[in-house]
Amino acid sequence: MIIKILGSGCKKCVTLGENAKAAAVAAGKDAQIVKVTDFAEIAAYGIMSTPGLVVDEKVLSAGKVLTAEEIGRLL
Incomplete structure (x- = not known):
C-alpha cells in the first residue's frame, strides 16, 4: 500500500x-x-487545498487533517 501525503x-x-x-x-x-x-503533481490529483491524502492512487481526502481513526476507517 502506498499512502501519499500531498502538501507543502x-x-x-x-x-x-x-x-x-x-x-x-x-x-x-x-x-x-x-x-x-x-x-504540479498535487494539482494533477485535482486537489486545490492541502493537505491531501491519496491511498493507492485514490484521493481520499483534501483540505483537512483526518485523525488516525478516520483514516483507519478509509483503509
Missing part, C-alpha cells in the same frame, strides 16, 4: 502523515508513506 510540508501535512502511519500500523497494513510537495 506544513504542520498540517506532517500531522496527516503521522496519522496515516499510525492508522496503517493499527490496521496491520504494510504501507509506504510518500510526501508529495510538487504543486
Whole structure:
C-alpha cells in the first residue's frame, strides 16, 4: 500500500502523515508513506487545498487533517 501525503510540508501535512502511519500500523497494513510537495503533481490529483491524502492512487481526502481513526476507517 502506498499512502501519499500531498502538501507543502506544513504542520498540517506532517500531522496527516503521522496519522496515516499510525492508522496503517493499527490496521496491520504494510504501507509506504510518500510526501508529495510538487504543486504540479498535487494539482494533477485535482486537489486545490492541502493537505491531501491519496491511498493507492485514490484521493481520499483534501483540505483537512483526518485523525488516525478516520483514516483507519478509509483503509
